[in-house]
Amino acid sequence: MDNGGNESILDTYLYETNTLLEQLDSIVLAAEQADTFTQNDVNEIFRIMHTIKGASAMMEYESLTTVAHRIEDMFFIIREKTMESVPDPDRALLFDMMFLAIDFFRSQVEKVQNGQPLSKDIDKLLEKINSLIAKIQGDADGAGNAAAAPAASAVSAVPETAEAGFPYGLRVFFDEGVGMENLRAFMLVTEFRGICGEENFTFFPGDVETNAATIETIVSQGFVLSFRKEMDRAGAIQVVSGSGSVRGYQAFDNPAGATARQEGPKAAAPAAESAPPAAQESRTAALKPAQEKPVGKNVPAAPAAVQGAGSHPKESLISVNLSKLNQLMDVVGEIVITESMVTASPDLKGLKLDNFTKSARQLRKLTDELQDVSMSLRMVPVLATFQKMQRIVRDMGKKLGKKARLTLVGEDTEVDKTIVDGIGDPLMHIVRNSMDHGIEESEADRIAAGKDPEGEIILSASHTGGEVIIQVKDDGRGVDYDKVLKKAVDAGLASPEIEYSRKEIINFLLMPGFSTNTEVTEFSGRGVGMDVVKKNVEEVGGTVVLTSEPGKGMTTTLKIPLTMAILDGMEVSVGSSIFTIPINNIRQSFKMSDSDIIHDAAHGEMVKVMDNFYSVIRAKDVYGLDNGYDKIEDGILMWVESGECTYCLFVDELLGEQQVVVKPLPNYINTFNIKQHGITGCTILGDGNISVILDVSNLYSAIQ
Amino acid sequence: MNMIDDGTSARAGLEEDVEQYLVFQCDTLRIGVRVDCVVEALINQVITPLPMLPDYVCGIINLRGEVVPVVSIRLRLGKPSAQEQSIIVLSINGTQLGVLVDRVDQMVKLPRSSILPMPATSSQKLMSGMSSLPDGGTMLELDSAVLLEH
Numbered sequence: 001m002d003n004g005g006n007e008s009i010l011d012t013y014l015y016e017t018n019t020l021l022e023q024l025d026s027i028v029l030a031a032e033q034a035d036t037f038t039q040n041d042v043n044e045i046f047r048i049m050h051t052i053k054g055a056s057a058m059m060e061y062e063s064l065t066t067v068a069h070r071i072e073d074m075f076f077i078i079r080e081k082t083m084e085s086v087p088d089p090d091r092a093l094l095f096d097m098m099f100l101a102i103d104f105f106r107s108q109v110e111k112v113q114n115g116q117p118l119s120k121d122i123d124k125l126l127e128k129i130n131s132l133i134a135k136i137q138g139d140a141d142g143a144g145n146a147a148a149a150p151a152a153s154a155v156s157a158v159p160e161t162a163e164a165g166f167p168y169g170l171r172v173f174f175d176e177g178v179g180m181e182n183l184r185a186f187m188l189v190t191e192f193r194g195i196c197g198e199e200n201f202t203f204f205p206g207d208v209e210t211n212a213a214t215i216e217t218i219v220s221q222g223f224v225l226s227f228r229k230e231m232d233r234a235g236a237i238q239v240v241s242g243s244g245s246v247r248g249y250q251a252f253d254n255p256a257g258a259t260a261r262q263e264g265p266k267a268a269a270p271a272a273e274s275a276p277p278a279a280q281e282s283r284t285a286a287l288k289p290a291q292e293k294p295v296g297k298n299v300p301a302a303p304a305a306v307q308g309a310g311s312h313p314k315e316s317l318i319s320v321n322l323s324k325l326n327q328l329m330d331v332v333g334e335i336v337i338t339e340s341m342v343t344a345s346p347d348l349k350g351l352k353l354d355n356f357t358k359s360a361r362q363l364r365k366l367t368d369e370l371q372d373v374s375m376s377l378r379m380v381p382v383l384a385t386f387q388k389m390q391r392i393v394r395d396m397g398k399k400l401g402k403k404a405r406l407t408l409v410g411e412d413t414e415v416d417k418t419i420v421d422g423i424g425d426p427l428m429h430i431v432r433n434s435m436d437h438g439i440e441e442s443e444a445d446r447i448a449a450g451k452d453p454e455g456e457i458i459l460s461a462s463h464t465g466g467e468v469i470i471q472v473k474d475d476g477r478g479v480d481y482d483k484v485l486k487k488a489v490d491a492g493l494a495s496p497e498i499e500y501s502r503k504e505i506i507n508f509l510l511m512p513g514f515s516t517n518t519e520v521t522e523f524s525g526r527g528v529g530m531d532v533v534k535k536n537v538e539e540v541g542g543t544v545v546l547t548s549e550p551g552k553g554m555t556t557t558l559k560i561p562l563t564m565a566i567l568d569g570m571e572v573s574v575g576s577s578i579f580t581i582p583i584n585n586i587r588q589s590f591k592m593s594d595s596d597i598i599h600d601a602a603h604g605e606m607v608k609v610m611d612n613f614y615s616v617i618r619a620k621d622v623y624g625l626d627n628g629y630d631k632i633e634d635g636i637l638m639w640v641e642s643g644e645c646t647y648c649l650f651v652d653e654l655l656g657e658q659q660v661v662v663k664p665l666p667n668y669i670n671t672f673n674i675k676q677h678g679i680t681g682c683t684i685l686g687d688g689n690i691s692v693i694l695d696v697s698n699l700y701s702a703i704q
Numbered sequence: 705m706n707m708i709d710d711g712t713s714a715r716a717g718l719e720e721d722v723e724q725y726l727v728f729q730c731d732t733l734r735i736g737v738r739v740d741c742v743v744e745a746l747i748n749q750v751i752t753p754l755p756m757l758p759d760y761v762c763g764i765i766n767l768r769g770e771v772v773p774v775v776s777i778r779l780r781l782g783k784p785s786a787q788e789q790s791i792i793v794l795s796i797n798g799t800q801l802g803v804l805v806d807r808v809d810q811m812v813k814l815p816r817s818s819i820l821p822m823p824a825t826s827s828q829k830l831m832s833g834m835s836s837l838p839d840g841g842t843m844l845e846l847d848s849a850v851l852l853e854h
Contacts, residue, residue, distance in 0.1 A: 337769070625755065665754075666764065666771055666772060666773045667799065668801060668852060669773050671854070672756070674756050677756045679754065682771055684766050689752065690752040692754065
């Protein structure tokens with residue numbers, strides 16, 4: 001397909017197909033739990049397959065179209081015959097097959113996305129589908145199976161029907177639903193008679209001109225022509241290719257003897273003859289949906305579509321390009337800055353402007369609202385990401401032979417889209433870890449430990465103030481601290497002499513190159529996992545905290561600030577420098593005096609706040625500033641906190657609260673690793689000056 | 705003085721074998737940059753210092769809402785600071801960088817052939833060439849890409 005103008009069609013296709021696949025995943029997962037598909041499910045799946053089939057056909061993705069078509073057929077039959085027709089032992093097969101199909105679709109769509117060629121190898125998948133269809137139709141015999149197959153364009157297992165003396169066969173399929181296939185076939189016959197002469201070919205069914213019952217045969221098996229000469233068949237192919245109502249054709253050769261050939265037509269055309277009743281019944285059953293095609297196919301699709309649509313509340317949704325939203329956020333951010341530049345302009349200092357102040361306040365309210373709305377545009381519920389984890393738990397459970405369920409809490413929590421995109425992979429890794437390392441190998445172990453034999457992984461999301469907290473909590477065997485420490489020492493990450501706290505030991509897991517697996521499994525154990533998780537989470541501005549009770553389980557907590565772009569900050573001064581500390585990180589600020597400072601053995605300073613001791617860090621010293629207060633009573637102590645890290649920062653003055661737009665530091669500056677020292681960004685203040693934004697936890701780790 | 709944003713329009717009228725330079729003063733040296741890298745020249749701009757950086761990195765400035773880093777060419781060349789006030793903002797491979805200089809000197813057009821490579825014995829990595837100036841002095845050509853390296 002040429003790209004240019006078709007790019008948006010491709011985008012739409014990808015977006016719609018991916019969305020449909022996700023819906024399909026959910027439906028099948030839930031159905032597997034319930035061990036059945038409800039009528040609603042069946043209709044929904046039928047509708048989804050029909051849509052994917054149509055869209056894929058339009059995009060000329062043959063393999064996708066074929067598979068979707070087969071599944072659509074299968075679910076049509078299930079709908080007619082209800083789930084009762086699926087024998088119990090085969091239900092598991094059905095669910096498995098659906099997942100296989102979903103994965104197939106996904107992999108193909110990914111290939112499309114990456115501009116790679118699609119696989120043509122769908123035979124195995126089709127085989128599975130076909131055998132399931134056969135089982136559902138109560139027909140275990142191969143002929144019925146093969147008979148059902150030609151309803152679609154799959155490779156047919158029907159023996160060639162070329163008759164003796166006419167070794168060059170051609171099987172022609174007409175477009176679905178085109179109608180009057182027998183007459184169309186006859187038209188072809190007339191044309192061929194003109195080209196090669198009546199005596200040089202035969203055709204089956206032979207009575208297309210007069211017998212409308214042959215439509216069924218033609219639709220399900222194709223119209224079969226047999227030519228004496230290859231040249232004639234080639235000519236016929238030309239004609240057929242040019243014909244508007246022909247969907248496709250198959251050429252086949254039969255050098256074999258007459259007798260063998262005689263068997264062929266009989267076995268393959270039971271409809272035209274009085275075949276064993278079972279076969280007959282299955283043929284009509286199979287044909288009925290085929291027969292439905294010209295007229296009915298569109299009809300069942302329509303009510304299914306309506307039903308499908310009806311079962312979802314109709315939401316007014318519009319999909320917007322993410323880049324437009326980014327642009328909007330940028331502009332709104334600039335408005336916030338400019339608004340404060342206007343209202344806090346030094347030109348207005350000292351002037352008494354009542355009306356201006358009133359309007360300025362109104363403007364401030366409106367810009368706040370504008371900001372809230374534009375930020376909410378980018379918020380999406382974590383639900384979609386969480387549900388992806390269901391698949392992982394299921395698949396891994398099966399592969400590892402472990403029974404575990406995934407419980408979701410707070411899945412409607414909304415989070416900025418970039419964050420949702422950024423935590424997808426980390427969450428997958430964490431859930432995989434829980435399944436692989438956490439949940440015990442055998443149910444017996446779990447029962448012995450007094451646990452429910454089925455493992456549980458709780459995936460939760462919640463808001464607190466300016467952060468979203470996402471937790472993965474498993475009730476597996478937890479961290480083996482000794483083993484971890486030993487591995488850390490072996491890997492050179494820890495020293496054997498030092499005594500490490502549990503917290504320190506568990507943090508070794510987050511270091512690069514760490515893995516307690518002695519072998520690399522398909523899922524984890526390459527030792528490139530948790531540190532990459534940490535990096536990905538930090539990229540969206542968050543932190544990762546691990547806790548574990550040996551024997552009881554492990555909890556991984558991701559804390560991510562809700563928005564990275566605009567934050568509420570407290571301006572403080574240290575000497576002639578101005579810093580901004582995010583309000584979310586400030587617990588309290590107070591004045592103290594030198595006498596309140598307690599010194600520890602290593603010349604560190606501490607203060608006592610509400611029965612706890614906290615380190616005192618002097619901003620002036622950390623940053624080597626020339627001026628700034630030295631006496632504690634001159635300045636002010638800010639009790640700050642970020643994740644697990646909490647201390648008191650000593651600064652000169654509090655200048656006031658400001659809503660600031662975070663601007664990243666220029667790349668050139670970042671090459672000096674200044675981020676490690678607590679400076680992660682800056683902001684342009686109302687008066688045009690630049691204030692440096694402090695990262696509370698980085699600052700602390702920098703001076704350790 | 706504000707210049708054209710991208711030097712290409714300045715070069716449009718140039719003949720093939722001529723290069724145009726903005727020359728600035730740094731202590732006793734006159735250094736030139738190709739005009740196609742020059743974005744703007746500023747004076748008396750407030751620089752916000754950033755801690756934990758080498759001394760030649762003065763800090764950052766607010767250029768109409770954009771945060772641009774500034775380096776001192778004096779300190780970068782190992783010379784003492786002299787309360788410089790002029791900043792020339794360069795665009796180097798898409799990255800903006802401000803250079804703190806003593807003052808802006810002149811704009812010159814020089815034939816390409818007159819720009820000679822630095823002597824082999826010179827350890828001066830920042831300069832990529834030298835040339836005689838019409839008024840008799842010597843200009844060193846600044847290699848801006850090297851400026852972005854440490």
